[in-house]
Amino acid sequence: MPELPEVQTTVNGLNKIVKGRKITGVWSDYRRNSVPSSIIGAKIRETRRRGKNILINLSNGETLLVHMKMTGHFVYNRPNYPYVHFRLTLDNGKILSLSDMRRFAKVITIDTKDLKKSPHLEHLGPEPLDKNFQFKIFNFQLMKRPSGKIKSVLMDQSLIAGIGNIYSDEILWRAGVHPLSLPKAIPEKQFKLMFNAMKKVLNESIDFGGDSMSDYRNIDGEKGEFQEHHRAYRRTGKKCTKPGCKGIIARLVVGTRSAHFCPVHQKLFK
Structure with a gap:
């Protein structure tokens, strides 16, 4: 399972490549994950990490929360990449894909203002790399x-x-x-x-x-x-x-x- 360094590496890559891009399409074949079409037209403001979760903040007031679980990882502009179960099409024509061989990953949207009290995050302890974590x-x-x-x-x-x-x-x-x-x-x-x-x-x-x-x-x-x-x-x-x-x-x-x-x-x- 991707741990803090792998998630942070992904977050760094997303901030470098897709920050500021507009979402023009969304597709997923995850049965248990529901990503509404309301994110279409929203811009990716920034991406950050909380524990092993990726938080993609959007301009429409929602945050896309992704937990990569056992085998998940994001790839950018890689057509025909295997085991893709979630895609975001961006305004430059490129696609951000989530590859997940075992299909355990979690992809949901949460109102950004409600993130701190979300049951997906509220149980987490402090961040070990924060400057205040002494x-x-x-x-x-x-x-x-x-x-x-x-x-x-x-x-x-x-x-x-x-x-x-x-x-x-x-x-x-x-x-x-x-x-x-x-x-x-x-x-x-x-x-x-x-x-x-x-x-x-x-x-x-x-x-x-x-x-x-x-x-x-x-x-x-x-x-x-x-x-x-x-x-x-x-x-x-x-x-x-x-x-x-x-x-x-x-x-x-x-x-x-x-x-x-x-x-x-x-x-x-x-």
Whole structure:
């Protein structure tokens, strides 16, 4: 599933290419998603991100909310692109398409003035890359689940928005914290290492254009490069790359999700 860096990469691309364009047509074969024809004639004002959601603000007072779910990604001006289930035709004759092999993506419209109280967004925790998101807030949010497994706690969207399976693994590897550790037992030093690792990993992945180990592509249809820089995620059986560490990356299941970690330098705090 696209996480914060992949969604932000998409948002950056949309703002660069389609901002200011008028929508002249809309098509979708999603059965559960309803996008009204009222967006035809509206201009795309700006696109932003909230958690893993893309918010396309329109000049008619509506916002197009898109959650790409497992396999979704936007592409621009790519005729005959596979698995397209939603299209916006623009006033320059180009088409913005949502490719979604598994057809899980969510595409809806919401009155822009009602966004903050929308049930699709109101449950989300703070944004980890906001300037105001400092260590005290990070610590406070994670300690709302003091006895939870830290891997699952980092992925809890009501605590911190945007972190999923890939980046929770990478954050914990860099911080030296075992995925089964409990927040209440993790020393402040490791909490600070997690906080700094979170900021660094998410920003690094955005710089690399996101992670394309699975289906994600940017709006040009190109792969991101962060998958070439994994330290833990899906590296089971490979040597740990931490200098001086002789560990082998292992895998275990936390809840229903796989966790990849080094059993040598990632310490278990319980």
